Amino acid sequence: LSPSLPLSLSLFLLLGMAAGTSDSLSWDKSGYILYCPCMGRFGNQADHFLGALAFAKMLNRTLVVPPWVVYRHHTPPYTNAHVPYSEYFRLDRVRDFHRAVSMERFMGELAPRHWPPGRRVAYCFTAAAQRSVDRASCPMKDGNPFGPFWDHFGVDFDRSELLSGIAFSSNYKSQWMERYPASSHPVLALPGAPAQFPVMREHVDLQRYVEWDGRFAEMVEREMERILPRPYLAIHLRVGEDWRKACEMVRDGSVGPHLMASPQCVGYDRGSARPLTLPMCLPSPALIAATVATWARAISARAVYIATDSEPHTREVQAAVGTQVRVIHREATLPQTDLYILSQSDHFIGNCVSSFTAFVKRHRDVHSLPSSFFGLDGPLPSA
Numbered sequence: 001l002s003p004s005l006p007l008s009l010s011l012f013l014l015l016g017m018a019a020g021t022s023d024s025l026s027w028d029k030s031g032y033i034l035y036c037p038c039m040g041r042f043g044n045q046a047d048h049f050l051g052a053l054a055f056a057k058m059l060n061r062t063l064v065v066p067p068w069v070v071y072r073h074h075t076p077p078y079t080n081a082h083v084p085y086s087e088y089f090r091l092d093r094v095r096d097f098h099r100a101v102s103m104e105r106f107m108g109e110l111a112p113r114h115w116p117p118g119r120r121v122a123y124c125f126t127a128a129a130q131r132s133v134d135r136a137s138c139p140m141k142d143g144n145p146f147g148p149f150w151d152h153f154g155v156d157f158d159r160s161e162l163l164s165g166i167a168f169s170s171n172y173k174s175q176w177m178e179r180y181p182a183s184s185h186p187v188l189a190l191p192g193a194p195a196q197f198p199v200m201r202e203h204v205d206l207q208r209y210v211e212w213d214g215r216f217a218e219m220v221e222r223e224m225e226r227i228l229p230r231p232y233l234a235i236h237l238r239v240g241e242d243w244r245k246a247c248e249m250v251r252d253g254s255v256g257p258h259l260m261a262s263p264q265c266v267g268y269d270r271g272s273a274r275p276l277t278l279p280m281c282l283p284s285p286a287l288i289a290a291t292v293a294t295w296a297r298a299i300s301a302r303a304v305y306i307a308t309d310s311e312p313h314t315r316e317v318q319a320a321v322g323t324q325v326r327v328i329h330r331e332a333t334l335p336q337t338d339l340y341i342l343s344q345s346d347h348f349i350g351n352c353v354s355s356f357t358a359f360v361k362r363h364r365d366v367h368s369l370p371s372s373f374f375g376l377d378g379p380l381p382s383a
Contacts, residue, residue, distance in 0.1 A: 025101065025109050031061040031182030032106070032115075035190040036140075036149045037069050042335050043261070043355030044197055045069065050206045051168070051195020057098040058173050061182065064106045065091060067152075069145050080145055082152045086213060088336045093211040107153045115187050122157040123180075124191050126164045136160065140191050157189070168194040198261045198355060199362075201268040207362035212340060220340045227328055232303040233296050234345030235317075235374075236338075238354050239282065240310030247281040247353070264361055265352040265373045279375030280352040285313050289320035291349060291374055296321045299347050303328060307338035349374060 033056045037045040045068060056063035067082040084104055085091055094100045101110075124138035132139045138160040141147040150156070166172050166179070180188060195203075249255040257266045257273035259281065266280075267273040279287055292304060303326040306312045312329040321327065332338045335356070342348055343363045350357030352373045364371050 025105060027110060027114050028062045028099065029182060029186075031059070031185065032064050032101075032187045033059070033061050033190070033194065034064045034103070034106075034187060035066060035193050036146055037066045038145045038149060038192050039197060040355070041071065042068060042339075043357075043359055045193075046210070046359045047197050047199040047261070047355055048193035048195045049210070050199045050203045052193045053094065053098060053100070053206055053209070054200075054203045055168055055194040056100075058170055059176055059188075061188070062099040062101055063094075064103050065094065065100050066103045066149075069149060071145070080148045080152075082149065088213055088216050090211045090213055094209050097206065097209045103153065107155075117156065118158055120155060120157050121185070121187070121189065122160045122191070123163060123188050124160065126162045128191060129160065129162050136162070138162075138191060140189075146191065155189075161185075168196070198263055198358065201263070204362055205366070207359075208366045210363070216336070217340065220337055223337075224341060224344070228305060228341070229302040229326065231299050231301055231346035232305055233292065233299060233301040233347050233349070234305040234307065234342045235288075235292060235349045236342055236351055236354065236357050236360065237283075237288065237306060237308035237310070237312065238351045238356075239308065239313070243310070244282060247278060250276055250278050250281045260353045261355040261358040262353045264358050265376055276352070277375055280373060281375075283351075283374035285316045287374060288313055289316040291372070291377075292317050293320040295347050295349060295372065296325060301325055301346070305329075305341055305345065307332070307342055343369075345369075347372070349377075352376060 033052065035052060037048060039045070039048060049065075053063055065085045067084050068088075070081040070083055072078055072081060084102060086102060091100060091102060122138035122140045124140070129136055129138055131142065138157065139146070140157050141150050166175050246260070249259065255276070256270065257276045258270060259276060262276050262280070263273070266276050283291070295301070296304060301321070304317055304321060306314065306317065306327065306329040308329070314327055314329050318325075318327045339356070339360060342350075342360045348360060348364055348369070348371045350361055350371060350373055352375065357373075361371050363369075
């Protein structure tokens with residue numbers, strides 16, 4: 001192992017080797033894509049991952065899969081955590097679609113020889129470089145989470161390559177191949193994902209390659225067996241103060257049908273998209289209760305599981321479904337635990353605008369499981 005690697009990364013690699021999971025890597029002469037998953041929390045990062053995977057395949061470069069960035073603003077030590085992709089999901093399943101390697105292994109095993117300090121080039125659009133002091137350098141490490149992300153892997157950049165007249169769209173494939181051949185640009189290191197948010201319609205189906213890690217799934221399944229009788233209804237609520245402020249744009253009409261992840265339920269084509277209404281973005285307690293009651297009856301639910309980062313409205317839901325149905329809300333230590341439980345439910349009700357909901361909806365669509373949205377499916381919004 002390189003003596004310049006951060007201690008946390010060195011420990012991760014040593015543990016992997018001890019577990020017998022570290023087959024030797026060979027350098028891919030077709031090149032690599034690196035990026036910082038630096039826009040938003042898990043849901044946004046998951047959207048971007050699908051787009052980045054499609055981009056890597058388009059350029060026939062190996063995707064260096066970054067860790068999930070977890071923000072711990074209210075939890076000691078109040079610094080970001082960088083959780084390897086394989087902690088929750090199977091990297092081998094990603095490789096069924098295209099070549100991929102974890103960033104931990106890339107930095108530990110390949111970078112010291114093939115992408116060492118002195119040869120680390122940053123790639124960013126000219127507009128982004130305008131934020132740097134000299135207006136000619138990529139601001140790769142400016143602020144949080146950018147700086148902490150690259151520092152986690154001990155990366156500093158030696159020079160910048162500015163991009164212009166090009167985009168991540170497949171329409172620009174030939175320009176990428178001609179301007180940045182792997183022979184002279186072996187590693188394209190980007191400040192953010194080479195993808196759009198929300199995920200593009202043509203990349204939604206790539207969710208089938210995001211498969212839960214067996215050990216993680218088994219751990220959550222054991223907990224589910226203990227607390228969740230089937231059939232169970234699962235719901236995701238976004239009703240916190242920050243979300244209320246975002247939904248004000250729907251209330252005052254300053255935003256059209258497309259707001260964050262809303263294309264998942266209003267349609268991707270702006271011209272034909274259905275209107276985005278306030279109940280779809282911010283369902284009232286009465287609407288939440290009525291919708292839950294409708295679907296609980298429809299599937300003869302024995303339990304309702306509520307996932308939320310704010311007010312769970314447990315009292316209203318319990319009153320709506322009756323005492324014979326168990327209503328469960330827990331402060332999940334890991335958002336992924338909630339995601340797994342939501343994704344495995346007998347029926348799921350989510351928030352049209354939320355990328356957290358979108359992850360669950362894509363998973364369920366891939367596995368032909370039913371889903372609904374508050375304010376769109378079920379009782380009328382006036383309920």
